[in-house]
Amino acid sequence: MFEMLLIEGLAIGACYGLFGVAVAIVYKTSDVVNFAQGEMGMVATFVAYHILTVYNFPFWIAFPATMVFAILLGMAIEFCFLRPAKNPTVLGLLIITLGVEMLLMGLAGWKWGAEQKDFPFLLSVYKTHEILPGLALNEWTIGVFILSIVIMILLFLFFRYSKLGIAMRATQQNVNAAKIMGIKVERVFSITWAMSSLIGAVAAMFFAARSVLDPNFMMEPFMRAFAAAVLGGLTSIPGVVIGGLILGIIENFFGYAWPEWKPIVAFVVIILIITIRPSGLFAKHYIKKV
Amino acid sequence: MKRDYYEDVELFKSGTILAWSVVLLIFLFTVPIYLPSYNVYLLNVILVNVILAIGLNILVGYTGQISLGHAGFFAIGAYGTSLIMMHLHFPFLVALMIAALIAAFFGFIIGLPALRLEGPYLAIATLGFGLTIMHIIGRWDIFGGRMGITAPPLDLGISDSSLSWVIAGDVKIYYLILIITILLVVGARNLMKTRVGRAFMSIRDDDIAAEVMGVNLTIYKTMAFAVSAFYAGVAGGLYGFVVGFFDPFTFNLILSIIFLVMITVGGLGSIMGAIMGAILITYLQYDLLKNVENLPYLGGLLMTLSRKWFTVIGLANFSSIALGLIMIAIVIFEPLGMFGIWIRIKKYWKTWPF
Numbered sequence: 001m002f003e004m005l006l007i008e009g010l011a012i013g014a015c016y017g018l019f020g021v022a023v024a025i026v027y028k029t030s031d032v033v034n035f036a037q038g039e040m041g042m043v044a045t046f047v048a049y050h051i052l053t054v055y056n057f058p059f060w061i062a063f064p065a066t067m068v069f070a071i072l073l074g075m076a077i078e079f080c081f082l083r084p085a086k087n088p089t090v091l092g093l094l095i096i097t098l099g100v101e102m103l104l105m106g107l108a109g110w111k112w113g114a115e116q117k118d119f120p121f122l123l124s125v126y127k128t129h130e131i132l133p134g135l136a137l138n139e140w141t142i143g144v145f146i147l148s149i150v151i152m153i154l155l156f157l158f159f160r161y162s163k164l165g166i167a168m169r170a171t172q173q174n175v176n177a178a179k180i181m182g183i184k185v186e187r188v189f190s191i192t193w194a195m196s197s198l199i200g201a202v203a204a205m206f207f208a209a210r211s212v213l214d215p216n217f218m219m220e221p222f223m224r225a226f227a228a229a230v231l232g233g234l235t236s237i238p239g240v241v242i243g244g245l246i247l248g249i250i251e252n253f254f255g256y257a258w259p260e261w262k263p264i265v266a267f268v269v270i271i272l273i274i275t276i277r278p279s280g281l282f283a284k285h286y287i288k289k290v
Numbered sequence: 291m292k293r294d295y296y297e298d299v300e301l302f303k304s305g306t307i308l309a310w311s312v313v314l315l316i317f318l319f320t321v322p323i324y325l326p327s328y329n330v331y332l333l334n335v336i337l338v339n340v341i342l343a344i345g346l347n348i349l350v351g352y353t354g355q356i357s358l359g360h361a362g363f364f365a366i367g368a369y370g371t372s373l374i375m376m377h378l379h380f381p382f383l384v385a386l387m388i389a390a391l392i393a394a395f396f397g398f399i400i401g402l403p404a405l406r407l408e409g410p411y412l413a414i415a416t417l418g419f420g421l422t423i424m425h426i427i428g429r430w431d432i433f434g435g436r437m438g439i440t441a442p443p444l445d446l447g448i449s450d451s452s453l454s455w456v457i458a459g460d461v462k463i464y465y466l467i468l469i470i471t472i473l474l475v476v477g478a479r480n481l482m483k484t485r486v487g488r489a490f491m492s493i494r495d496d497d498i499a500a501e502v503m504g505v506n507l508t509i510y511k512t513m514a515f516a517v518s519a520f521y522a523g524v525a526g527g528l529y530g531f532v533v534g535f536f537d538p539f540t541f542n543l544i545l546s547i548i549f550l551v552m553i554t555v556g557g558l559g560s561i562m563g564a565i566m567g568a569i570l571i572t573y574l575q576y577d578l579l580k581n582v583e584n585l586p587y588l589g590g591l592l593m594t595l596s597r598k599w600f601t602v603i604g605l606a607n608f609s610s611i612a613l614g615l616i617m618i619a620i621v622i623f624e625p626l627g628m629f630g631i632w633i634r635i636k637k638y639w640k641t642w643p644f
Contacts, residue, residue, distance in 0.1 A: 033410040084622045090409050091356060092621045095554050098547050099617030106610030110600045215607075219543070223417065230414045264425045267418030274411055275403040 003135070005252050011141040013228070013248020014148040015206050017241035019221065020229035021155070022200035024240045029172045029192045032082065032093045033234075036100035038222025040077070040197050041204025042215065043104050044070040045119065046112050048205060049213055052120055059122050066205075067198060074197025075190050082193075083186065108215040116217075121209035144206055148241070151199060155237060168192060220263070224251070227270045233283025243281065299483045301476070318468055322461045330460040334532040336572045337467045338525045343552045343568035344478045344561055345521020350550070351559035352482060353514035354494030355404055356413050359420030360549050363519040365541035366393040366423065367526025369433055376442045379449050382457075390523035396423075397519025401512030420546055428538035438537025441530045467528050474521060479561050481517070490514055494559070548575070551613055555620050557629025566628045571613070579609035 019041070026034045034040075048066040051057050057065075081096055088096070123139040130136045159165040170178040171188045179185050207221045224247060232243025247266050255262035274280065292298055302308040322330050342364060349355050370389025374380050380388070396419075403415050427433045444463065447453035457466060481487050489510045492500035501507050530536055548571065556567020583589045583605060596602045624630050 027410070033413065081618050081622070088621060088625075091350065091558070092625060094356065094413065095550060096618050096621050098550065099614040099621070101614070102544075102547065102610045102617070103614030106607040106614060109607030109610065110596070110604040113601050113604050223421070227414055227418065230411055234410060260429055261425075264418075264422045267422060271403060271415050271418050274407060274415060278406040278411060
């Protein structure tokens with residue numbers, strides 16, 4: 001029982017971590033907390049659903065098509081809503097992303113209605129495989145583990161070695177200095193949003209496979225993932241993943257002990273932790289200069 | 291030109307403003323005579339939202355702290371007032387004060403982590419608070435659980451005795467709420483002109499500089515949260531009696547977001563902005579956008595669009611789309627909100643024809 005709870009917690013935690021990384025990438029480069037991230041993933045999942053069930057295309061066409069849509073959606077939101085804001089405050093940016101959230105939620109409700117749907121995902125929660133003797137995992141869990149490890153390694157290599165990744169890190173440290181060095185900062189922002197939207201869409205599909213598909217389904221996972229990202233420290237990507245895993249485990253064990261309080265136990269833990277460590281567990285705390 | 295410190299803090303800057311304020315008050319007190327009953331209900335909701343928006347603006351606009359959990363304080367006010375009246379049989383105003391003070395106490399508690407948190411970290415902490423309150427209310431039977439509770443009769447005296455003075459009907463409730471609203475608006479306006487209000491604003495502009503100048507951050511940040519929560523608690527208590535029935539899902543995250551929309555659209559850091567924003571957003575939400583298909587031109591266009599590309603039944607979601615677009619447009623084009631537009635019009639006519 002203990003192993004099952006642990007593995008289950010790690011799997012859902014990896015999913016939170018993955019989604020938290022999507023939030024963290026945007027925050028790292030442009031200091032925007034994207035409250036619309038969940039709804040961007042939700043719309044992308046609905047597009048996948050539409051392609052799969054209405055047009056009856058197979059999954060290997062629907063998946064890449066959705067990825068392309070997610071990239072375009074991320075770029076479009078950055079271009080239309082965040083770029084025109086001149087000298088915005090932190091609160092202003094927050095309100096823009098909240099506005100995008102309501103906009104996307106409304107559009108999805110208008111197009112697909114509020115009733116709950118089943119998302120036909122490639123990996124099922126119910127089919128199990130025995131990997132090691134005595135250890136049976138369901139397809140979904142295996143998929144989450146493989147995917148999150150692959151994405152982490154790719155992101156690490158990207159930020160460490162690729163020219164674009166280095167440009168992103170430079171933009172994060174100082175936008176004006178990056179501009180002087182010849183980095184096209186706006187293009188970097190655009191690519192950041194595309195990446196984050198892409199990762200968010202993949203994670204959202206995994207969430208949809210576990211629960212149901214409706215215009216509100218990403219709200220809870222988004223808040224958990226955001227909380228996980230804050231727990232790990234929004235600026236450190238490995239920290240975010242570890243935060244997600246911790247959150248997943250805590251939630252699963254508490255959920256087993258007190259099922260009624262499962263939805264909020266994570267938040268209570270996180271509020272306590274960020275009260276003690278205001279920048280999360282793994283991020284450096286910068287003292288503000290006057 | 292101001293010659294005296296007193297001129298900076300006085301309530302009415304000139305006789306003209308005093309005269310117009312009296313006209314406005316007379317208008318507000320006679321409004322139910324010209325309006326049909328449903329619109330009085332709408333007015334009640336607007337007044338409740340005005341109280342809440344002013345409270346939220348004290349926190350967000352004046353002190354510069356972010357809150358995504360005001361629906362939680364609103365819920366404490368609503369449930370607190372109704373439950374105290376149902377179980378302890380206190381008069382309405384006493385129950386309302388107790389519930390609002392409980393909300394203020396919770397605001398103080400939330401203010402403590404806020405001493406160390408800012409930006410997104412504060413957002414997640416307050417958001418977690420709002421969700422926790424909603425969840426606790428939904429779980430405990432004393433709060434009526436998921437089914438919600440019905441507000442008791444609004445009794446200004448002690449119920450079940452000769453001192454009972456029950457207020458029923460939208461019009462009577464309107465007068466009660468109007469008096470409370472006026473008191474709270476004037477209270478907030480005066481608070482912002484005192485030492486406390488100036489301390490709030492200095493924290494918003496730069497907390498470290500404020501601390502160096504001798505503003506005690508611990509006291510004033512928690513006080514901002516407590517005052518704001520107190521306003522939200524009063525608004526919640528009144529809201530319970532305006533709608534008559536409420537359940538935990540009334541007080542969800544979307545409600546907190548809509549409160550934020552009100553103050554950004556109206557104008558951050560101004561009492562009048564909060565009032566204008568609350569009026570506009572409540573009107574849009576409860577009246578205009580609810581029956582969007584009946585609007586001239588736009589309604590027909592939206593119906594055609596719905597039939598061709600979307601679903602007709604989902605058209606109810608249009609209010610969410612419109613509010614989202616309004617939020618984005620305000621931040622991009624007019625960061626000061628409706629209050630900024632008002633200031634610009636005023637300046638234009640003051641200096642006209644130059």
